[in-house]
Amino acid sequence: MTLLSIYGPTLDYSKQQKDEFFFQLEQIIKNVPARNRLAVLGDFNACVGKDWEHWGHIIGQHGTGSLNENGQHVLELCASCELIVSNTYFAGSNHSKVTWRHPHSGHWHQLDLILIRRKNIRNVLHARSMHSADCNTDHALVRAKLQLHPKKIHHVKLKNKPRLNIINMKDSDTCAKFQCTLECVSG
Template sequence: MTLRLQLPTKKYLHLISVYVPTLPSPDEEKAEFYYELNHVINKIPTADKILLLGDFNALVGRDNSAWDRVLGRHGVGNCNANGFDLLTLCAEQGLTTTNTCFRLPEKYKTTWMHPRSKHWHLLDYIIVRRRDLGDVRITRVMRGAQGWTDHRLVRSKLRLHLKIPRRAPHKHPAKIDWEKLIKNQELTAKLDEAFHAGMPESMEDVSLDEGWRLYAKNLRGCASRVIGGPKRKNQDWFDDSDAEIRKLVEEYRRTLLSTDASERRGAHHGLKAKVRGLKNEWWANKALEIQYYADTNQTDRFFESLQTVFGPRYKKTAPI
């Protein structure tokens, strides 16, 4: 299984997940597997990164001098036939087994215990290109992971920067106050008239999809023009004091023409103090009103007042 991830440098990271035939498998089957894996790696551009990982059922040993830059200095055990095939592939493709590059206790390197000898072996590898070995922070075994498999989990930390995918911005359609149609029959008639005027006379030559798009576009356009959007239900403190605030701002703007800096500074501080006083007074009155509803057990008005102050919670709905 292969997966390609884009990097910011116009390159790609290719993840290749494998499961290699076991040691008792026929040689023809193993040769065919490595032939296909070699073919997959050859199709990857040389500038891209490779992350080859999985259960290789191979023992690569610790002969670092014979397999220079393929094996690290911290291998485990001896090499077998499957390990020789894996090391040959890595040498041909310029790959390095990251499991053998970090100095760790063997309990953090071995991944599988032989059921009869009870010896632990390293069978699962994470392999990268030699030049990308600097991207690997550490590769180690996570002990204690319980599951259906008798292999331990191998984790590798990499220093990579993936390119952020560019997604088309999803625009939510503007809300329409459909509740007006319940009480206003004249508005309903206007909407019907505008809708019929915007639709073509004949829909026989129009496909089903195109007809639906025309229908939806015409309906939403007519509703936006005729009905309009809903009014805001929540209250803000400056709405009730808008006239006074505008008057104070106009008086402050007149002082901006003055050449006296102290006068402008005093007017500025005075404006801030008066506006802050209006805000505190509004909140105090609103708090007294809500407290009165709570004391008189007017539960519906209590929660209605809270909702008008803080506003309803946002409900995300997917367009149909």
């Protein structure tokens, strides 16, 4: 499994800086082998909203808030790399979906996301934010429970007993010596 932890540009960054960030992130994601499970997690500073009718192959029916500029970038990245926003696929209270509270308006937003490959959605058992985690930050921790089935990478070969064809040996002393050696090694 490949895990990418990111911190996206805030809304104060220029459009060019945001475009460059998401372009570089897309290149990194596309270099991860397709056979690897992939999770891109972090503070994207993006609200992807709840418009699952238009983005149904990327976000689930349990999104929150409205789309912002960084959210549009995230959705386009997901479409390009066949990713989904796993946070939006699980029901729960709005409090279990949001991760950051705006200091002035007091509104809660879902800025921290977990993106995974669309083909691996069945491996995500649950995703939610954890407000009780003490992480010394103004963001809530986002947790996803995954069910992974690791594949065997190495096969251990059992050492077989040495096999020698001693029947056709002409010298009986040499044959007896090999037979004794074989019995000692295998015994």
